[in-house]
Amino acid sequence: MSSPDNTAAESTAAETATAAQGDLKKTERIQRPRGGPHGGGGVGEKADDFWSSARRLVDRMRPERARIGFVLVLTVLSVAVSAVGPRILGHATDLVFNGLVGARMEPGTQVPEDVSTMVEQMDVVPGHGVDFDAVGKVLLGVLALYLLGALFAWLAGFVLNGLVQGVVRRLRDDVEAKIHRLPLGYFDRQPRGELLSRATNDIDNVAQSLQQTLSQLLTALLTVIGVLAMMLWISPLLALVALVSIPVSMVVAGLVMKRSQSLFVNQWRQTGVLNGLVEESYSGHALVKVFGHREETEERFGKVNDELYQASWSAQFVSGLVMPIMAFVGNLTYVVVAVVGAVRVTAGTLSIGEVQAFIQYTRQFNQPVSQVASMVNLLQSGVASAERVFQVLDAPEEDDTGRLALVDGPGEVRFEDVSFSYDPERPLIEHLDLVARPGETVAIVGPTGAGKTTLVNLVMRYYEVNAGRVLLDGVDIAQVSRRDLRGRIGMVLQDTWLFSGTIADNIAYGRPGATRDEIEAAARATFVDRFVHTLPEGYETVLEEDGANLSAGERQLLTIARAFLTDPALLILDEATSSVDTRTEALLQQAMKALRQDRTSFVIAHRLSTIRDADLIVAMEDGRIVEQGTHTELLAAGGLYARLSAAQSAAAGGEG
Template sequence: MSDRKTLKVTERVQMGGGPGRGGPFGGGMVGQKSMDFGPSAKRLVGRLAPERGKVVLVLLLAIASVTLSVIGPRVLGFATDLIFEGLFGRNLPPGMSKADAVAALRERGDDRLADMLAGMDVVPGQGVDFGAVGHVLLLVLGVYVVASLLMWLQGYVLNDVVQSAVRRMRDDVEAKIHRLPLSYFDRQPRGELLSRVTNDIDNISQTLQQTMSQLLVSLLTVVGVLAMMFSISPTLALIALVTVPVGMALTGQIMKRSQGLFIQQWRRTGALNGQIEEAFTGHSLVKVLGRRREVEAAFEAENDELYQASFGAQFVSGLIMPVMMFLGNLNYVVIAVLGGLRVANGSMSLGEVQAFIQYSRQFTQPLTQLASMVNLLQSGVASAERVFELLDAEEEPVESDAPPTTGGRGEVRFEDVSFRYDPDRPLIEDLSLVARPGETVAIVGPTGAGKTTLVNLVMRFYDVDSGRITLDGVDVATMRRADLRGRTGMVLQDTWLFEGTIRDNIAYGRPGASEEEILEAARATYVDRFVHNLPDGYDTVIDEEGGSLSAGERQLVTIARAFLAKPALLILDEATSSVDTRTELLVQHAMAALRTDRTSFVIAHRLSTIRDADLILVMEDGRIVEQGSHDELLARGGAYAELYQAQFAAPADDAAITAEELGAPV
C-alpha cells in the first residue's frame, strides 16, 4: 500500500514522476493550493452562461414572486387597521365627529389616546366593516397564491438550468480526461480522480440546486423589504439596518476559518476514496499476506482525519446561523418596543407597526438564510476548485496542423532517442534500433531497464526528450496521436474487459466489424474453442473482472480484440506472464497468428515466448546491451545467456502442442 502523506490546505504536493511509483497509477496524492472563494465562485456561476435566457426568466419570475410576497404584509396591515379602527370607533358616541372626539379626550387629559385617535380613520359609533376586511383578506390570499405559483415555476426553470450546467461539466470532465497525458494519471491515485469526477461534481450539483434559488430570493427579499420598511418609517428602517454590518462582520470572520476546513474536508474525502479503492482492489492479497490490521489502521487514520476536517467545517460554519438568529431576535425586540411607542403617540397606525414587525422578520430571515447557506456555498466552491484544477490540468499538445496518416507497412526506427521521467535520473540515452516490416522484435531485460518505456514512446504516451522515432519514415511526433494509435494494437499483461457480452468485448477492437469478422478473429485466437462451453456462447455477459473466465481465457479475448483491429504495428507487453504453461502455449499460438505480416514488439520476462523472434533486444539501464537472434545471443554467453540460464537451469522439454490439443476445450 502506498504511504499517505498529510495534506495541508495551503501547499501543493506532487509525488511521483513516472510509472511505477506509489499508488495505483504509480503516483501519490496531488494536493492543491486553495483558490480564492470569490474567483472560484464567479467561475462556477459562469458555467451557467449558456443558459442565460432561462437565467433571465428565473430572475424575472423571482422578482415578481418576491414583489408579491413583500406586498402581502402591507396589505394585511390594512385589514388590521380596519378591525382596530372599527373596535375603537364602536366605543365612541354615534354622531360625534372625529375632531370632537379628539377634543373631548384632550379635555379629559387623555392626550396619548387623543393622539392615537387622531392618527386613525375612525367613524364614531361605527363598528368593524367585515365586508371590507373580507375583501382585503381575499386580496392577500390571492397575492400569496400567485407568489407561490411563480416561485414554483421559478424553481422548475432553475432546476433545468442547474442540471444542464452540471451535465455540461460532466461532459467537459469526460472530454478532458481523454485529452490528458499519461503522466497525469501516473501521479493521480484512481480513488482521488474518481472522487473529483463523482463526489465533487455531485456536491456542486447539490450546492447549486439548494442555494441558487434561495440566494436569489433572499437577496431580492432583502431589497424589497427594505423598500417597504423605508416607505413606512425611515427611522425604524435605519435602526433595523444596524444589524446588517454587525452580521456581515461576524459572518466574514467565521467564513475565513471555515473555508479552509471545507477545502481540507473534500481533499480528505478524495484521500479516503483512494485508500479504499486501493485496499478493495488488492483485497485478496491483503488477506493472503495477513495485512488486514494494517489496512484497517490506515483506514481508521484517514477516516479520523476526514472526521476532524468535516466536524470542524460543519461546526464553525454552523455558528453563523445562531449568531444571525440572535441579532434578528434582538432587532425584533427593539422594533416592537419602538413601534408600540409610535402607535401610542399617533405617529404610526397599529397596522403599520404590524406590517413593519413582519417586515423586520422578513428582513432578518433572508439574512439568516444567507448565513446558513455559507457552509453549503463553501463546500460547493471547495469541490468546484478541485474540478477546475482537473479541467485546468495541462493537456497533450493540440495536433490540428498534423496531416492525416494512413497506410504503411509498419517500419519503426529509433534514432538517438533519449528520455527521462525525472530530469535528474537518466533512463534511456542515445538509443537507436530498427524494426522492419513483418519482423518480431522482442525486448527483454531486468525490471526498470526501460522496456515498457520504449513502448510508451512508440505510442506517444510520452514524447522523447531528444532524437526521434519514425513509423514508415514519418516522425511520430508530427503524426496525430489518433492516427498513430489507430494503426497500433496492444495486448497488455493486465487484461481489460468491460461489462458486456464476449462478442461486444471482441468487437471493441474495431467498431462496425461484421459478425463473420468477429467469429474469424475468435477462431484464429482460439476463443471459439472455449466460448461454446459457456451457457450463452458469444452472448455470455461478463463484467470488468472477466466473470467466470480464467486468466488465460481473458487474455485470449484481448488477443482476439487486437486481431480484429488488424493493426500495422503490434505491441505485446507481458501478455503471457499471468497464465499457466499449457494456456501459455495456446496464447503463443494465438499471438503467432496475430503477428503474421505485421511489425511486432514483444516485451517478455518468460524467454520461452520469444525464441522465434527475428530480433531480441537486451536492455539494461535504458541501453541496448545486446541484440540478435535467440541462438546468436546464447552463443555469445552474455547478458541474454545469463537471463536464460537463470530461467532454465535444467533443459526444458519444448514439445510442440498438437493440433488435437489446440482443438480441445480450454
C-alpha cells in the same frame, strides 16, 4: 489496414489499461515522482481563491441564460407578492382595531387629549363595530396573493432544477472528455481514488450546493430589496434602524467565510485521500488477506478517517457559528424596531397595522440575511469542490496536433539516439538506437525495471522522448497526431481490460463499425470461437465487470481478438502470456502468432520460451540495450540473455 477513426476507441482502451498497469511497473517507473492515497503528490494541495472559483462556476451557467431570465421573472413575481402581503394584512389589522375602538365609543364621545393625536390617524367611526365583510375581502385577497406567490415559487424551483442539472451534466461531460485528453504522466502522479473522488463526489457536491443555494440566494436578495422598499414606504426612520443589521451581518459573514473556506477545501481533500485508500484496499483485498495486513489496513483507514472527521467537524463548526450570531443580531433589531414603532404609534405618525406590518417586514428582512449566512457553509463546500474539479479541467493536456500525416507503409520502426527519463535527475534510457524492420517480430527482454515497457510507451507516444527521434516508416512520430499514430497500432497488455457488455461488443471495441462476420472471423483466428460456443448465449453472453465470469486465458484471448480485428500495421504485446498457465500459454502463442503474421511486432516477455522464434531479441538492462540477435546467437554469446535463460531453465527444473 484500419483507419484512425476505427481504432480510436482501442487507443483509449490501451491508454486506460496502461494507466492501470502502472501499479505493476513501479520498479521501472521509480524515477518518477508519484503520489498516493497515503502520501503527498495529489493535485490540488493549495486551494484557489474563493471568488475566482465562484465566478468561474457562475460562468458555466451562461448557456442557460434564457432559463435564468425566466427563473428571475418568476422569483421577482413570487417575492413581490410576498412583500405586499404583510402590508395588506396590516390594513386588515387596522380594520379590526378601528372597529373595536369604534364599538366602545358612543357617537359624539369626546376623545381624551392624550390619545387624540393617535385616534385622529385612525379611521374610527364612533358606534360602528368591526366591518367583517371588509376584513373578509382583505383576507381572501391576501390568500389569493399567497397562493399565486407559491405557484410562482414552485415554477421557479422546477425550472431551476433543470437548469442546475444541465450545468452539472455539462461539467461531468467536460471532466470525462478532459480525462481522455490528459497525458499518461498525469495518472502516474494522481492517485486513482483521488481522481475518482473529484469526478464523482465533488461534482455531486457542486450539484447539491447549486440546487440548494441558487434558489434561496436569489429569493433572499430579491426579498431584501422588496422588503426594504416596503419598509421605506411605511417608515424611513424604522427602515434605517433595521438597516443597521446589514453591515454587522456582512462583517460576521466575511470573517467566518475567510476562516471556513480553507477548512472546507481540506475536508474535500481528505475525502479524496480516504477514497483512494478505500479503492486501494478494495482492489487489493485478496492480497491484504493473504499477507495478514488487515490490522495495518484498518489502522491506516482509522487514521485517515479520523483526519477526515476532524477536517469536517472544524469546517462545519466554524461555518455553523454564522447562524446563531445572525439570529442574535436579528433579535436585537426586532426589539429596537418594536420599541421605536410603539413610540411612533403613540405619536400618531404610524397606525397599529403599519407597525405590525413593519415588524413582519423586519422578520422578513432578517430571515433572508440569516438564510444567506446559514448557506455560507454549503456554498463554501460547493465552491471548494468546484475548485478541485477545475484543477482537473486546468491540467495540461496532450498536444495532439501533427504537422505530418502517416501513410500506409511496411511498418518499419527506428529509434535514433533516443534518451528518456521520467525524472531529469535520474536518467533511464540514454542514446538508444534500434531498428525493427517491416514484418519482423522484435522481442524485448530484461530484468524488471530495465525499461522494456518504457520503450514501447515511447512508440505509442504515451511519453515524449527527451532527445533523439522515433520514426515510423521514416516519419518522426513527434510530428504526427497521436490519434493518427495510435490508429496504426494494436496493443495487447498483461492486464486485460474488458467492460460489462457482450463478448461481441468487447471484441468490436477497437472497430465499432465491424460486422458480425468480421467479429467472428477475428474470433476464429485467435481461438476465441472455441470457448464462445460453449457459453449459453454465445457471442451475446454478457460479461461481468472486468470479465470476471471468464478465465484469465479466455480474457486474454478476447483482447488478442480485439487487436486482430483492428488489423494494425504495428503490434505491441506487453507480457500478454505471463499470467496464464503453460497449457493456456501455448494456445495464446498460436493466437499471437496469427496476429503477428505479416506485421511488425514488439513483444515484451519474461518467459523466454515464448520468444525463441522472434526475428530479433533485444536484451535491456538499466535502460540500455546490452545485446541483440537471434535466440541461438544470444545463447552462444553467453551474455545477459544466456544468464536469464539459464536462470529460468534452472527454476523450471527445480519446480519439476
